Amino acid sequence: MSRLPEVKWAQRVDKVYITVLLPDAKSPKVNLEPDGRFTFSATAGAENHLYELKLDLFDKVNVEESKINLGVRSIFCVIEKAEKEWWKKLLRGDEKTPHYVKVDWDKWADEDSDDVPVDDMDLGGMDFSNFGDFGGMDGTGVEDDMGDDLDDTEDEEQEAVKQDGEVLETKAEAVQSA
Structure with a gap:
């Protein structure tokens, strides 16, 4: 009988992050189908227990653009969504989320959060290079008066x-x- 590994997930508008936490996994096999079917199997532990996982993701995915990183402590998957939209949950169906699937709060971002990298932000052509000298704290005497x-x-x-x-x-x- 196989065991279930712990799974953490997070999302962005265009991708889903899935981390399968299974230290020292041997012969890991990950399969992703365009309809959102995600399967995983590997052996781990001193007794080489078999771990298997089958997830029906909420919506369709882009298999060609998705990436998998096989690490020593976990298997990290960046799954590209077929359509850029926020999913209301990871799995399709009305069932309760399984106990072994948890939110990865370290990677989580809300729909309304500002997760645009600073380098990519549009500042509307404003040049902030002239704002280097903030008045008052550069020896003009203001801090002396405050003291x-x-x-x-x-x-x-x-x-x-x-x-x-x-x-x-x-x-x-x-x-x-x-």
Whole structure:
């Protein structure tokens, strides 16, 4: 009888990431069909247990553009979607997601998140090279004035409120108790 490996998944609008977590997998076989059928088999462990996995992905995929990386600790698949759209779940059908299939939160991105790499962002032709010198923190004296204000505040907090020559509390304590 075969065992089920743990699977993690995440998606982008154009691809699905599937990671099969199976350390030291021997003779891994991965098959992907255009209709979204994903199969995996390998042996692992000291007793060479057989691990098998069959997933019916939510929608059709582009097999030719998809990639598989066989690593020592896992098998990582980048599966290109046939249509660029967000899937509402990984698997087709109304059944509950199997217990061995989990979201890969390290790779997850929401539909409305900004996952465009910084180098590819369209800045509308704006040139930010002139914004290198931010005023105030480059020796113009602004930070000196800020430091004086803080020193005055500390001095005021240290002054005591006195009544009949007896120290009752500092101004800061008086404000807190009010």
